[in-house]
Amino acid sequence: MQPQPLVIEYLFRLRDNSEELFTIHLDPLTLATISSTDTDTLPHWTALSFAQCASCPLSEGVSPHCPVAVNLAPIVQRGEKLLSFDLVDLQVTTAERVTSQKTTAQRALSSLMGLVIATSDCPHTVFFKPMAxxxxxxxxxxxTIFRAAATYLLAQYFVKNKGEQADFNLEKLTDLYRTIQEINLAMAKRVRSGSKTDSSVNAIVLLDMYAKALPYVIKQSLEELRYLFEPFLKTVH
Incomplete structure (x- = not known):
């Protein structure tokens, strides 16, 4: 029997009492988004050659559309009714829990977009699938810093178990986030060309703020988290 897809729901309750429900289905093994989007109806800005990332390893012959843009397209289209600072009641439902919070449209969209970017078929975003x-x-x-560092260090444990050189100094983690900055910039260009409101573009800008901050503050920020481990460190001899 095939394992059931993982389902994550983002429910936006708007000020006029209307609702927008985004349901994300993930393959339980690959953690890739299971897309039902008809490629014939995709907007022009999803074409691979449109604002393609400089380091993109894909070719149009294999992937006519950017995998990240394909995941974002339905969100951008349905998010047109939202303005960046509109207040929404956001409810996120996973198999484990329900999270509810009143927040701005751009922050709610940013959280949703971060999820679908991580679960796209872009070769540069595979690191983020465990976090998704x-x-x-x-x-x-x-x-975000705690989760990114913890995920990366656990990945290095598996790298070492394969007999390869592990990076426990987090040197390559900053490279991963610099690549994400490149992706965010390209996505902002794509979305800006196909969106009439600012909420989706600003949502990507919020994501990029984290991506830009992390390479510069990762080690300093980790030291700021050291106090969490002090009780354990005192027991280590």
Whole structure:
């Protein structure tokens, strides 16, 4: 029997009492978004050659559309009715829990977009799939740094078990986030060309703020989190 898809729901309750429900289905093994989008109806800005990332390893012959843009397209289209600072009641439902919070449209969209970017078929975003599996909606900068560092270090454990050189100094983690900055910039260009409101573009800008901050503050920020481990460190001899 095939394992059932993982389902994550983002429910936006708007000020006029209308609702927008975004349902994300993830393949339980690959953690890739299971898309039902008809490629014939995709907007022009999803074409791979439109604002293609300089480091993109894909070719139009294999992938006519950018995988990240394909995931974002339905969100951008349905988010047109929202303005950046519109207040929404956001409810995010996963198999494990329900998270509810009143927030701005751009922050709610940013959280949703971060999820679908991570679960796209873009070769540059595969590192973020484990974080998507344990998705934390509306994560703060401190939470994002903790989760990114923990995920990366666990990945290095598996790298070492394969007999390869592990990077426990987090040197390549900054490279991963610099690549994400490149993707965010390209996505902002794409979305700006196809969106009439600012909410989707500003949502990507919020994502990029974290991506830009992390390479510069990762080690300093980790030291700021050291106090969390002091009780344990005192027991280590």
């Amino acid at each position: 599996r344990f998705h934390l909606p509306l994560a703060s900068e401190e939470e």
